[in-house]
Every structure is written in structure tokens, then in C-alpha cells.
Amino acid sequence: MSASEGYYSDLEYTSGYFHELGPAHLRFCGLLAGVDCLAGEAPTYLELGFGQGVALNIHAAANPGEFRGVDISPAHVANAQVVADATGSGVHLSDDSFAALVARDDMPAFDAIVMHGIWSWVSDENRRIIVDIIRDRLKPGGVVYLSYNCQPGWASRAPLRHLLKLGHAAASDGDARARIAASLEFMEDVAAADSRFFAENRPAVSHAASLRKVDPLYLAHEYLGEHWHVPYFSDVAEALAGAGLSFLSSARLLDRLDGLNLPPAAVAMLHRQKDPVMRESVRDYLVNQQFRPDVFVKGGTPLSAVDQAARLDAQAFVLICGLDEIDFDLTDAQGEAAMPEALYAPLALALAAEDFRPKTPVELAAAPGLETVRKADLIKALTTLVGIGVLRPAQAFDEEARGRCAGFNRLVLERAVSGPHLKHLAAPTVGGGVLTTRSAQLFLRAWLAGARTADEISLSVWEVFQTTKERAVRNGQDMITREDNLAALEPMTRRFVEQTVPLYRALGVL
Numbered sequence: 001m002s003a004s005e006g007y008y009s010d011l012e013y014t015s016g017y018f019h020e021l022g023p024a025h026l027r028f029c030g031l032l033a034g035v036d037c038l039a040g041e042a043p044t045y046l047e048l049g050f051g052q053g054v055a056l057n058i059h060a061a062a063n064p065g066e067f068r069g070v071d072i073s074p075a076h077v078a079n080a081q082v083v084a085d086a087t088g089s090g091v092h093l094s095d096d097s098f099a100a101l102v103a104r105d106d107m108p109a110f111d112a113i114v115m116h117g118i119w120s121w122v123s124d125e126n127r128r129i130i131v132d133i134i135r136d137r138l139k140p141g142g143v144v145y146l147s148y149n150c151q152p153g154w155a156s157r158a159p160l161r162h163l164l165k166l167g168h169a170a171a172s173d174g175d176a177r178a179r180i181a182a183s184l185e186f187m188e189d190v191a192a193a194d195s196r197f198f199a200e201n202r203p204a205v206s207h208a209a210s211l212r213k214v215d216p217l218y219l220a221h222e223y224l225g226e227h228w229h230v231p232y233f234s235d236v237a238e239a240l241a242g243a244g245l246s247f248l249s250s251a252r253l254l255d256r257l258d259g260l261n262l263p264p265a266a267v268a269m270l271h272r273q274k275d276p277v278m279r280e281s282v283r284d285y286l287v288n289q290q291f292r293p294d295v296f297v298k299g300g301t302p303l304s305a306v307d308q309a310a311r312l313d314a315q316a317f318v319l320i321c322g323l324d325e326i327d328f329d330l331t332d333a334q335g336e337a338a339m340p341e342a343l344y345a346p347l348a349l350a351l352a353a354e355d356f357r358p359k360t361p362v363e364l365a366a367a368p369g370l371e372t373v374r375k376a377d378l379i380k381a382l383t384t385l386v387g388i389g390v391l392r393p394a395q396a397f398d399e400e401a402r403g404r405c406a407g408f409n410r411l412v413l414e415r416a417v418s419g420p421h422l423k424h425l426a427a428p429t430v431g432g433g434v435l436t437t438r439s440a441q442l443f444l445r446a447w448l449a450g451a452r453t454a455d456e457i458s459l460s461v462w463e464v465f466q467t468t469k470e471r472a473v474r475n476g477q478d479m480i481t482r483e484d485n486l487a488a489l490e491p492m493t494r495r496f497v498e499q500t501v502p503l504y505r506a507l508g509v510l
Contacts, residue, residue, distance in 0.1 A: 015051075015052040015054050015420065015422060015423075016051070016052075016054065016055075016116075017054045017055050017058060017423065017424045017433045017435075018055055018116055018147075019055075019392070019430075019432045019433060020145065020147075020251040020252070020293050021047065021055050021059065021114040021116060021145050022055070022058075022059045022062075022063075022431055022432040023039045023040070023041070023043050023045065023059065023063050023065070023112060023431060024063070024392070024393050024395055024430060024431035024432060025251065025392075025393070025432070026039035026112060026114075026143050026145060026251075026295060027039045027040070027393070028315070028386070028393045029143075029248060029249045029250075029251055029253075029295045030143065030248060030249070030295075030297070030300070031303075031308065031311055031312065031315065032249065032253070032256065032383065033248050033249040034302060034303045034305075034308050035248060035297060035300040035301065035302055035303060036141070036300065036301040036302075036303050036307075037141055037142070037143045037248070037297050037300045038111040038112070038139055038141040038142045038143065039111055039112045039142075039143050040065075040111060041063070041064065041065075041395065042063070042064040042065040043063070043065045043066075043110075043111035043112050044065060044066045044068075044108050044109065044110045044111050044112075044139075045059070045060075045065055045066065045067045045068065045110065045111065045112045045113075045114070046068045046069065046070075046107075046110045046112070046113045046114070046137070047067075047068070047069040047070075047113075047114050047115065048069075048070060048098065048113065048114070048115040048118055048130065048133070049070070049071055049072070049115055049116070049117075049118035049121075049122075050069040050070070050071045050076070050080060050093075051071065051076055051116075052076055052079050052080060053069060053071070053076065053077075053079065053080025053081075053083060053084070053093065054083070054422065054424065054433075055116070055433070056069045056080065056091060056093075057080060057083045057084055057087060057089065057091060057408060058408060058424060058426045058432055058433040059431070059432060060084070060087065060089035060090075060091040060404075061087040061089050061401070061404035061405045061407070061408045061426045061428075062397070062401060062404070062405055062426050062427065062428045062430070062431045062432055062433075063401065063431045064398075064400070064401065065111075066092075066108065067089065067090075067091045067092070068091065068092040068093075068094075068107075069091065069092070069093050069094075070093075070094050070095070070096045070098070070101050071093075071095060072095060072096075072097055073095065074095045076095075077093050077094065077095045080093055081093055083408065083411060086407045086408060086410065086411040087404045087405075087407040087408045087411075087426075088403070088404055088407055089404050098122075098126050098129040098130060098133065099126075099129055101133060102129055102132050102133050102136065107137060108137075109137060109138070109139045109142075110137050110138055110139060110142060111139055111141075111142050111143070112142060112143050112144070112145070113133070113134055113137070113138055113142070113143075113144050113145075114144070114145035114146075115130070115145070115146055115147070116145075116147050117147055117148065117149075117222075118130070119146055119147075119148040119229065119231075119236070120148045120149045120228065120229050120230065121221070121222075121225050121227060121228065121229075122227055122229075123226075123227045124227075124229075126227075127229070127239065131239055131240065131242050131243045132243075134240070134243040134245065134298075135242065135243035135244060138243070138245075138298050139298070140298055140299045141297070141298060141299050141300050141301065142297070142298050143248065143295055143296065143297050143298075143300075144240070144245060144295070144296045144297075144298075145251060145293070145294070145295055146236065146240070146293075146294050146295075146296065147251075147291065147292065147293040147294070148229075148230075148231070148236065148291070148292060148294075149230045149290065149291055150230060150231060150232065150233060150236075150284065150289055150290065150291060150292045151230055151231065151232045151284070151289075152232075152284060152285055152288060152289070153284070153288045153289045153290030153291070154230045154290055156201040156203045156204045157203060157204055157207045157290075158230055159197065159201075159204065160187060160204060160207060160208055160211075160223075161223045161228060163183075163186065163187040163190055164183045164184070164186075164187055164219075164223045164224065165183075165223070165224060166183075166186065167182055167183035167184070167185070167186025167187055168180070168182070168183035168224050170182075170186065171183060171186075176220070177216055180216045180219060180220050180224070181216070183224070184211060184212065184219075187208060187211075188208065191205065191208055232281065232284070233277070233280050233281050233284055233289075233292060233294075234277055234280075234281050236292075236294070237277045237280075237296075240296050243298070244298050244299070245296040245297065245298050246276070246296060246297060246300075247276050247277065247280060247294065247295075247296055248295045248296055248297040248300070249294075249295050250292065250293060250294060250295070251293040251294065251295050252293050252387070253383050253384075253386055253387035254384065254387035254388070255283075256383065256387075257380065257383070257384060257387070258270060258271075260330065260384070261287055262286055262287070266286045269282065269286070270282060270283055270286065309375075312361060312379055313360060313361055313362050314360060314362075315360060315361070315393055315394075316358035316359060316360050316393070316394040316395075317351065317358060317359060317360075317361075317364075317382055317385075317386070317391050317392065317393060317394055318351070318356060318357075318358040318359075318391070318392060318394040318429055318430060318506055318507065319348075319351050319352060319356050319390060319391055319503065319506075320389075320390060320391065320392055320427070320430065320434045320435075320503075320507065321390050321503070322352075322495075322499045322500065322503060323348055323349070323352050323499075324499075325390070326348055326385075326390050327388075328341065328344055328345075330384075330388060339381075339384065342369075343370075343373060343377065343381055344381060344385075345369070346367065346368060346369025346370050347364065347367075347369075347370060347378075347381055347382075347385075348385075349367075349368075349369075350364050350367035350368070350369075350370060351364070351385075351391065353367070355502035355503075355505065355506060356502055356503050356505075356506035356507075357506055358394035358429065358506065361375065361378055361379060361382065364378065364382075365378060392430040392432070393430070394429050394430060395428075395429065395430070395431050397428035397429065397431075397508060401428040401508075402428050402508055404426070404428075405425075405426035405427065405428050405508065405509070408425075408426040409425050409426055409444075409509060412424070412425055412436075412441060413441055413442075413444060413445040413448070416438055416441035416442055416445060417442075417445070417464055417467070417468065421438055423435060423436065424436060425441075425444075425504075425509055426509075427507035427508055427509050428507075428508035429506065429507045429508040430507065434507060434509075439461075439492060440496065440500060442460075442461045442464055443457050443461065443492070443493055443496040443500070444496075444500075444504070444509075445460070445464075446460035446461060447496075447501065447510075452497070453497070454490055454493040454494040454496075454497055455486075455490070455493075457489075457493040457496065457497070458486045458489040458490050458493045459486065461489055461493070462482060462485050462486055462489065465485065471485060472484075472485045472488035472489050473488070474488040
């Protein structure tokens with residue numbers, strides 16, 4: 001076995017961020033499920049297979065606690081260490097294999113162990129070792145986040161991976177990216193040759209077409225490793241039961257809202273399933289599940305209805321985008337569904353009031369237009385907004401967390417000019433990252449340098465454009481002259497000053 005243990009290593013992984021791995025989100029999942037779990041405010045936290053380490057570094061910056069991560073790629077560890085040094089978080093990084101990690105005697109017991117995609121990409125032996133790590137190193141009451149490709153949604157798509165592997169193996173010439181391109185071409189040639197498989201499996205056709213649009217780095221790591229495992233949920237639940245874990249919740253919160261995802265007959269079928277594993281297994285068939293982001297718990301103390309309600313009443317929430325960025329048309333398993341304006345419009349206004357100050361359900365219930373809303377409906381609406389990615393649970397933070405996040409964000413703003421670009425800022429109010437366009441990063445860079453008006457910020461960005469050979473775009477056209485570029489930037493920078501600056505203050509970015 002190579003040093004990478006069969007994991008694709010010709011190219012480094014992408015620099016993605018997934019807030020679901022963060023302690024704040026895991027705590028909220030436990031709260032909604034009525035379980036008191038250990039993903040506390042200062043957790044001992046381990047990420048297995050952290051890739052470029054963006055999520056790990058953001059979570060270590062935005063939260064107190066002890067954060068560790070392992071990834072078998074020395075290049076990933078080196079890149080993540082550069083980011084860790086910028087934050088001063090003291091995150092512990094290593095390129096241990098999972099076998100080496102389980103043999104170490106200097107590791108603490110953990111409140112949370114997380115991994116994104118790893119379960120799908122490693123060998124059977126390494127999955128057994130992951131279970132050993134969880135069994136031996138996770139505290140009672142601790143949580144595990146585990147995301148993976150799953151059946152039955154991959155039933156018609158899995159053969160595409162086999163074609164890609166065959167094409168990649170046959171393309172012996174060229175660099176790594178050329179071989180990836182050759183594997184795509186081979187798959188497409190097979191599909192175009194009057195293939196009955198593709199004719200009889202229409203989802204495979206659309207999935208094959210979608211692969212042309214994804215980052216080649218993602219495609220390589222997702223499909224071209226030696227090991228590839230697409231289990232049923234019940235298989236995963238059975239494996240983790242060996243470490244004393246039970247299913248807690250999907251980290252994709254919209255999955256908790258059956259009425260949004262399923263027709264009435266399916267909801268009735270699901271509600272007849274009393275065993276959690278059976279319920280989740282049936283649900284995967286009802287929605288043709290392709291990917292699961294699961295949270296498991298090792299024991300965990302059930303919350304009484306009174307305690308759960310009190311904690312929900314005290315849980316503050318904060319928007320992570322402006323009002324004009326919220327889309328109230330929800331796409332779910334049944335298609336398009338409009339979120340009721342009578343509830344969501346005043347709720348969004350209340351959340352944005354007072355310069356986006358975090359607010360509890362108790363405060364929101366007293367806001368104009370929400371006085372007669374039932375508490376259960378308000379909590380469901382807040383959960384929906386978290387689920388669609390415009391709202392997050394908020395937390396208290398100290399100046400040390402603000403300073404660590406500022407260090408991470410300075411690096412993001414430097415890379416907005418020099419590259420490689422990062423897409424998220426660290427926000428201590430939410431204990432995690434918030435998606436930020438590169439233009440907003442350049443505006444923030446100018447603000448932190450002392451620019452305060454829209455004209456000053458536009459001029460600062462134009463100076464960057466002169467260095468990077470870029471131009472502002474208006475109506476699909478590149479602006480050429482200085483005056484046209486400044487005119488195109490002005491409405492965007494004015495919106496930044498009026499809306500984004502207050503939002504960033506509420507998030508602890510400023």
C-alpha cells in the first residue's frame with residue numbers, strides 16, 4: 001500500500017468549508033433532537049481527514065477549546081499549518097494515518113469527532129479503525145459527524161465511477177489534470193455510443209453531464225481513489241453501534257421537516273416507523289437519498305420537554321446575509337415551495353432589525369407581525385432559515401476568539417488579491433464561517449485599511465484591479481476606463497457600507 005493508502009493523491013483536495021462540522025451546529029442538532037450532548041462551548045475536537053483544513057481552522061479560530069486534525073497528505077498538513085499560524089489558535093495538525101493515530105497514547109478524550117466524506121473514500125480496514133478511534137477516544141455523551149455518499153440514490157450513478165476509473169487507468173500519458181479530462185471523455189464516449197445503460201438510466205445521463213461543471217480536484221478525490229464505498233444508512237448505523245453510537249439527527253436540518261420534503265402518504269409511512277434506523281432507511285427510499293450528513297451520539301442525556309423548551313427560548317439566532325439575499329422560494333424533494341410570506345417576511349425583518357443584533361425566539365415573538373405566531377411554528381421557521389443557509393445559532397464569544405478570527409480573515413483578504421482565494425470569513429458570533437464573495441472581501445479589505453465612503457472603497461478596489469489586470473462588470477460587459485469601473489463599483493460599495501458593515505459587526509467580523 002502506498003503512503004496515501006489508496007486515497008487519491010496526485011492533486012490536492014479543494015478548499016471547501018462545511019459549517020455542519022462546527023460545534024455550534026452540532027449543539028443545535030442535539031437541542032432540536034432533545035439530547036444534551038457534549039459538543040460544548042469549549043470542546044475537545046478532532047477532525048479526521050481535514051483536507052486543506054479550512055473548516056478545522058475556522059472552527060478552531062471561532063471557538064474556545066482544543067482542536068486537532070489528522071490528514072494523510074503532508075501537503076494538506078503544510079497548507080493547513082500556514083492558515084493555523086495566521087490565526088494563532090494552536091490547532092494540532094498531523095499527517096498520521098488512522099492506524100498510527102489509534103496507536104498513539106498522547107491523545108485526549110474528545111467531545112466531538114467529525115469527518116466529511118472520508119467514510120466513502122477509505123478502505124474497509126480504515127473504516128474499522130475509524131470505529132476503533134471513536135470507541136476508544138470519544139467521551140460518553142460525545143458526538144460524531146459523518147457525511148457520506150449513500151444508497152439508494154447512487155444505484156444508477158455508481159457505474160459512472162467505474163467508467164471514470166477505467167478511463168483514468170487507460171490514460172497513461174499527460175499530467176494529472178489531463179488524465180482526469182481523458183477519463184471524462186471516455187465516459188462521455190461510452191454514453192454517446194448508443195449505450196443501453198444510459199438509455200435506461202436517465203439519472204445517470206444528467207449526472208454524467210453535471211460532472212463537466214465540477215472542479216477537477218473534487219472529481220478526482222470523489223471518484224478516482226482506490227477505495228469507494230456507497231453504503232445504506234443501516235450499514236453505517238450498524239458499524240457505529242460497535243463504538244456505542246446511536247443516530248441523533250441529520251445535520252441537514254431541512255431533513256427534519258417531513259412536510260417540506262414528502263407528500264402526505266410518505267409522511268404517514270414514515271411516521272409508522274418507530275425504530276430510528278428503520279425510519280431513516282425508509283426515508284432514504286422516499287427521497288432517493290444520495291448523500292447523508294449524519295450526527296451520532298455516544299449515549300447523551302435526553303432533555304425533558306421543559307428543559308428543551310427553555311434552551312430553545314434562550315438560543316439566539318443571527319442572520320448571515322442581507323435581507324435582499326434571502327430567497328423565500330424553497331426547493332425541496334417535492335419541487336418548488338414558497339415559504340409563507342405572512343410568517344417569514346416579518347420574521348426576516350425582525351432578525352435584521354437593530355443592525356442584525358442576535359435575537360432569541362422570545363424576543364422575536366414580540367416583534368411586529370409575530371405576536372400571534374405559535375412558538376412551535378416560530379421554532380420551525382427559524383430551523384427552516386438555518387436549514388436554507390441564511391440564519392445560524394449565535395453564541396457568546398470573547399476577545400481572544402475575535403482576535404483569532406481576525407487573524408484568519410486577514411489571510412483571506414490577502415489571498416483575495418494574491419490567491420489562492422478562500423470563500424469564507426471566520427465569524428465568532430456563529431462559531432464558524434460565513435460565505436463571502438471576493439468582491440465583498442475586497443470591500444472589507446478597503447474598509448479595514450480606513451476607507452469609509454463608497455467612493456473611497458471603490459477607488460481602493462480599482463487600485464487592486466490595476467494590479468491584478470481585472471475589470472468591473474456591468475450588464476455582462478467588462479468596464480474599460482477608470483471612470484466606468486468606479487461607476488460600476490459604486491452601487492456595490494454603497495450596499496456594502498449600508499448593509500454589509502452592520503451585518504459584519506453583528507457577526508463579530510468587525
